[in-house]
Amino acid sequence: ESLKQVSVLHLPVHLCRDYLSWLRSRLENGQTTHIVTLNSEMAMLAERTPQLTQVIKQAELVIPDGAGVIFYLRLRRHQQQRCPGIELAASLLEHIGQVPSFPIVFYGGAPGVAQKAAYYWENRSPNLNITAYHGYLSPSEEEQLKDFLQTTQPRVIFVGLGVPRQEYWIAQHRHLCPQAIWIGVGGSFDIWGG
Ligand code: UDP
Numbered sequence: 754e755s756l757k758q759v760s761v762l763h764l765p766v767h768l769c770r771d772y773l774s775w776l777r778s779r780l781e782n783g784q785t786t787h788i789v790t791l792n793s794e795m796a797m798l799a800e801r802t803p804q805l806t807q808v809i810k811q812a813e814l815v816i817p818d819g820a821g822v823i824f825y826l827r828l829r830r831h832q833q834q835r836c837p838g839i840e841l842a843a844s845l846l847e848h849i850g851q852v853p854s855f856p857i858v859f860y861g862g863a864p865g866v867a868q869k870a871a872y873y874w875e876n877r878s879p880n881l882n883i884t885a886y887h888g889y890l891s892p893s894e895e896e897q898l899k900d901f902l903q904t905t906q907p908r909v910i911f912v913g914l915g916v917p918r919q920e921y922w923i924a925q926h927r928h929l930c931p932q933a934i935w936i937g938v939g940g941s942f943d944i945w946g947g
Contacts, residue, residue, distance in 0.1 A: 754770060754771060754774065756768065756769050756775065757769070759826070759829070761791070761796065761825050761826065762796045762799075762800065763800075763806070764796055764810070764815065765810060765815050766815050766816070766822065767815050767816065768817075768831060768833045772816060772841055773844045773845070773848065776788075776814070776845060777848060779813075780849075780908060780909070780934060783932035784932070785931050785932055785933055785935075786813040786933075786934045786935070787811070787812040787813055787923050787927060787935045788814045788815075788816065788838075788841070788935065788936040789808075789814070789815045789816070790816055790818035790836075790837075790838030790936075790937065790938075790939075791809070791815050791816065791819065792818045792821065792822060793821035793822065794819075794916070795809075795819075795916050796822065798916065798917060802917065804921070805917045808917075808920045808921060808924045809920070817835055817836060818835070819835075820835065822835075823835045838936070838941070839938065839939075839941045839944065841936075842911060842936055842938050845909060845934070845936070846874050849878075849881060849909060850874075850878025850881050851878075852880070854882055855882065855908050855909075856882050856905050856906070856907040857881070857882065857883050857908065857911070858883070858885075858886065858901075858902070858907045858909075858910045858911065859883055859884070859885045859913070859942060860885075860888065860912050860913070861888035861913030861914045861919065861938070861942055862888050862913050862942040863888070863943075864887040864889065865887065865946075866947075867886060867887055867888070867942045867946065868885040868887075868946070869946030870885070870945035871883040872946075873945045873946060884901065884905070886898050888913060899926065899929060902926070902929045902930050903929050903930075906932065906933070907930060908932065908933055909934045909935075909936070910930065910933055910935045910936070911936055911938050911942075912936070912937050913938045913939060913940065913942045913943075915940070916937070916939060919937035919938070919939070920937050923937060
């Protein structure tokens with residue numbers, strides 16, 4: 754199924770009946786994808802931040818995460834279901850759990866949180882192979898993360914540094930893993946690891 758791109762407050766949003774199947778085929782084909790989960794706060798921030806607007810426009814998949822975005826789409830007669838980022842991230846993890854030894858990364862949150870979130874998911878899906886990094890790395894620790902990304906080539910990278918830091922970080926580093934799916938997940942590690 755292909756995506757239909759529409760415009761919400763001068764930002765792209767991609768409509769699709771089943772984002773997960775679209776992503777599964779991207780994953781199988783090694784097509785790099787930056788997923789942005791758009792809500793009103795992010796849209797308002799983008800309105801006064803050209804750099805954020807540019808990053809959102811370059812993302813291959815912008816999903817309507819917030820109720821405000823869905824409301825706007827409905828006004829324009831688009832029949833799109835809301836797709837909360839944390840739910841899409843969870844369905845991706847459930848899918849990857851069925852594909853053995855597919856390395857993935859959790860990056861972000863206070864020290865220990867992403868690791869706890871990784872344990873939570875590895876418990877649910879023993880096939881998952883998650884490496885966790887917290888979101889307050891020193892410059893040299895961040896270099897280690899970049900080396901890890903380059904040598905391991907994880908296929909999905911979950912980045913929970915908050916908006917817009919995670920979007921900028923993905924835009925700057927996505928060239929390190931040219932086959933990966935990158936998704937900004939905000940505070941999702943806090944929820945899974947809490
Ligand atoms: N965070 C981080 N590094 C930073 C700043 C924030 O890892 O330098 C994390 C923070 O610990 C929290 C997440 O980013 O887990 C932000 O969560 P929030 O729910 O505020 O996300 P947003 O609403 O911005 O999507």
